[in-house]
Amino acid sequence: MSANTYDAIVIGSGISGGWAAKELTEKGLKTIMLERGRNIEHIKDYVNANKDPWEFPHRGGRTQKMIEDYPVLKRDYPLNETNLDYWANDKESPYVEKKRFDWFRGYHVGGRSLMWGRQSYRWADFNFEENLKDGIGVDWPIRYKDLEQWYGYAERFAGISGNKDGLAVLPDGDFMPPMDMNIVEKDVAKRFKDIYKGARNFVIGRTANITVPHNNRTNCQYRNKCWLGCPFGAYFSTQSATLPAAMATGKLTVRPWSIVTKILYDKDTKKAKGVEVLDAETNQTYEFFAKIVFVNASAFNSTWILMNSATDIWPDGLGSSSGELGHNVMDHHLNVGAGGTVEGFEDKYYFGRRANGIYIPRYRNMNGDKRDYIRGFGYQGGASRDGWGKQVAEMNIGGEFKDAITEPGTWSMGIGGFGETLPYHENRIYLDKTVKDKWGLPVLAFDAELKDNELKMRKDMESDAKEMLEAAGVKNVHTYSANPYLGRGIHEMGTARMGRDPKTSVLNGWNQVWDAKNVFVTDGAAMTSAACQNPSLTYMALTARAANYAVEELKKNNL
16 A cells, blocks of 8 residues: 555645545545645633733734735625634635635645534534425435434534523534523523524523533533634534544555645546645645545535546536536625614622524524515524623713723623525636636635525515514614625535536435545535524435445445
8 A cells, every 4th residue: 555545635625624534544544635725723722712802913903905815705704813814715715706705725734624603503404305395406315314414423422511402493402501691681591592493592602612521622611712712622523522533543644745636547447546735835736646535625615626536527517517616605684684782780790701692593494484585594693781891972081980980881781683695506616727726736726605585585674673672672773784795694505516417416325426436525514404594414314324334335335
């Protein structure tokens, strides 16, 4: 066996790549995990994790130079000095926007598992059935029952804290003790129960922040600095959870600075034999060989790799025989909701900075409700008090002024919607070979947008938010709706979808590429529809399930 030969190759080291490495190594496979960016070591490389705001030159903000250097990242919150090096460089790794798409990426070991929002929800059975029912896209090749045990498996290892709410729309899982709502959220939750009588629900978020010690990880310290890397390992990331488990087997090699440029396809065996890698530091090209390949480079980069592979056989790439590779781009649309002030709790405060919020599960187009659009949305949000930094214009000098700014300010409550986007064939990405990145590789072009169904949904997302907050006693409610663009949810899905028929899908029900059965894609690219729940827990479950199947098939000499 040559030095570059392994049992398995995992492309990417984010949420799903980390899971693939853990599962394959624990099942005995000698595995190499290839990451296009730099290494980030747990704890040691979280250089800003313990800094206070005043320790940053610009108090955690952004500079004019940063705005100039990051033309995409500047469109939203990711552009700031606290974790700028966690985000991909827009100029080194450009892309083409035929239609605006806000693509926020993380190119390093751990990927966006270091920066994710950690909200972790199971899909309900009906989420897997809606494409078939609505005649949209293609039918999922699996149902909830196929993933149920894997959801539990993922929850137990990752450490998901949450409450068992007994809701059909949001199946309960194997949870750690939930985080607590604050006093205002508890009051709003009670009002919800009285008003909506179970038709709409207001629950604590289910989050991948552990609330009790778990697998050498310390429970959440309520610092709410997760996006800086957690030295306690309190939230699930590759670094805190899956990578240590995989390394403990002695069977994992991690190779950073390794851009996978193509999967090496053997047309005689009709299987992949390995991958080609461009070393991002030296520009040298290498080949690595394995019996199975897991593609987990994040949805669109995974599709980029497929598009750039086996082009001598399929001009549009490995997995393109159905005509669906690169199509059906999905994300969750957001930046719409409402907020207001809450009275009567001026003598109350709360402990710490909880790294979690509340969740209102989907209720539209369910249980007899029928709208002028299909599917639905959920809300995330929470209540908090203004800080001690408020200033009273009429008292801007003297003792009374000092006393005023030592008191916390007004309570407020806000909710923001996450809406489902349908899998439209015409929403697509493709290779633009006229534009190259820093390494001379062709880049992706984006031609995708929200359509009439989503735009109608957004009207309800805005008006319902106002209605519910006012019904719950929130005052001075204001609504907002802005930036109706894909990408901002950072929940990229589709482009290499699962399905039942090789003529209409890229992957089968085990996440295998129809055209190369030893190639598995288990990140967001595989998604057949989007639902409105955060998708990462589903990626974990799909990955664990596919890895188990892959090893069983290897043992049977079927791969």
